[in-house]
Amino acid sequence: MLSITKQQLSELPEVKYPGKVILIDSAAKSRSALAYLNRITQVGFDTETRPSFQKFRHYNVSLAQISAGEECFLFRLKQIGSLDNFMRFLENPDIQKIGLSLKDDFHSLSKLASFNPQGFVELQSFVKDYQIADNSLQKIYGEFSGKGYPKTSVLPTGKHRNLQRTSNTMPPSTHGLASESTTTCLPACSTLKNARMNL
Secondary structure (H helix, E strand, O other), rough: EEEOOHHHHHHHEEEOOOOOOEEEOHHHHHHHHHHHOOOOEEEEEEEEOOOOOOOOOOOOOOEEEEEEEEEEEEEEEEOOOEEEEEEEHHOOOOOEEEEHHHHHHHHHHHHOOOOOOOOOOOOEEEEHHHOOOOOOOOHHHHHHHHEEEEOOOOOOOHHHHHOOOOOOOOHHHHHHHOOHHHHHHHHHHHHHHHHOOOO
């Protein structure tokens, strides 16, 4: 079984997302983004929910992150109006959506609207065929790419509540906030598929 230690991971050169992070915070932007994403065959997927530090207080999922190569779309789900088109995207079996701990994402999203997720690939299950002992995306990606990345959150609340709210494209200074789950799931999956190793 392959594995990498936390010490080895910390010594890897840090990778920075080189693409464009696009904030989707209106119905019009959502329609435009989904029209584009529905033409893509493979994307990375993740959601963010505001953490609760009070007993019995819970929040609904507030952000969905979809990465399509050099572009990462951040959907503010409370600001895009009807979720019908967004849920239809999640139900499209022709678009492969790669993520980590997807059951948690499905559970959170189902509280907003009922849907039947299709076309999803659970990376934690996928790596079992490659005899990888680690389940975290940081370690999976580090094992095969030889690179690490900062584990950050793009949740537009709390410490990141000052992210630009009106700009369609976030400035380069905020690119590091793009979700590690969406922006590295695609290369991690691709690297594994292309690996020519006897594991």
